Amino acid sequence: MTDSDSLPPIPLDTFACFFDLDGTLAPIEKRPEMVSIPDNIKQALGTLFNATGGALALVSGRALMELDALSAPLLGPAAGVHGAERRDAQGNIHRTELSPPLAQKLERELTAAIAGFPGCHIEAKGMAYALHYRQAPQYQHDILAVAEAFVDRYAELTLQPGKCVVDLKPKGVDKGAAIKAFMREVPFAGRTPLFIGDDLTDEAGFIQVNALNGISIKVGPGDTAARYHLDDVGHVHLWLLSLVEQLDNYSIKTKSSVGEDL
Numbered sequence: 001m002t003d004s005d006s007l008p009p010i011p012l013d014t015f016a017c018f019f020d021l022d023g024t025l026a027p028i029e030k031r032p033e034m035v036s037i038p039d040n041i042k043q044a045l046g047t048l049f050n051a052t053g054g055a056l057a058l059v060s061g062r063a064l065m066e067l068d069a070l071s072a073p074l075l076g077p078a079a080g081v082h083g084a085e086r087r088d089a090q091g092n093i094h095r096t097e098l099s100p101p102l103a104q105k106l107e108r109e110l111t112a113a114i115a116g117f118p119g120c121h122i123e124a125k126g127m128a129y130a131l132h133y134r135q136a137p138q139y140q141h142d143i144l145a146v147a148e149a150f151v152d153r154y155a156e157l158t159l160q161p162g163k164c165v166v167d168l169k170p171k172g173v174d175k176g177a178a179i180k181a182f183m184r185e186v187p188f189a190g191r192t193p194l195f196i197g198d199d200l201t202d203e204a205g206f207i208q209v210n211a212l213n214g215i216s217i218k219v220g221p222g223d224t225a226a227r228y229h230l231d232d233v234g235h236v237h238l239w240l241l242s243l244v245e246q247l248d249n250y251s252i253k254t255k256s257s258v259g260e261d262l
């Protein structure tokens with residue numbers, strides 16, 4: 001399926017919505033700090049947040065602080081660093097940390113390990129480290145080999161490949177586990193989950209949502225467990241705006257039928 005016309009209807013009052021950010025709500029840029037969500041889409045997210053009774057969360061590889069800055073003024077439930085940090089609907093933060101001795105030496109060792117690959121850089125996310133090679137894609141295999149060596153050396157770590165990035169994150173952390181945790185809590189519990197994402201890290205989310213008989217949507221090309229598909233970020237935006245429009249039409253209809261009754 002290639003466009004929003006092929007997606008099933010989403011009655012928002014019974015749905016819980018989970019959105020990846022980079023490559024889903026916002027186009028991927030050369031550097032992560034260049035990414036932004038258009039204002040009308042941030043507005044749409046606010047409308048959908050209200051329409052779902054607050055059962056809407058961003059689920060991203062970015063840190064929570066960055067998610068908040070990128071999606072402001074929305075400040076709701078969210079999962080950052082692939083689920084290693086999660087803010088629930090009550091505002092409580094749940095964190096899966098690397099052990100302090102490991103965290104202390106990882107950055108130093110990783111910096112040394114990628115020193116021979118110019119254009120690659122490390123991003124410290126607190127409970128995970130990202131090795132970026134968007135500026136130097138010729139080093140993809142070298143960076144992957146570095147990450148694999150660290151996972152072999154440190155049993156606490158697991159590897160999360162993505163688009164021009166490899167994350168080293170705590171074992172047991174993934175977007176599926178984050179969605180599962182949200183779905184046990186108010187206001188998510190009892191609703192049908194919808195998750196939309198574009199990258200390998202989103203596959204765990206798709207599998208979880210499928211297991212809960214929800215709607216999984218993959219953005220862009222590539223093998224996936226998702227049951228639906230949208231071509232690109234532009235199509236995601238059109239689909240989100242159509243959901244808002246559907247709400248507006250519903251409220252106009254409701255208002256006019258109330259008027260007729262009077």
Ligand SMILES: [Mg+2]
Pocket residue numbers: 020021022023024197198199
């Ligand atoms: Mg993404």
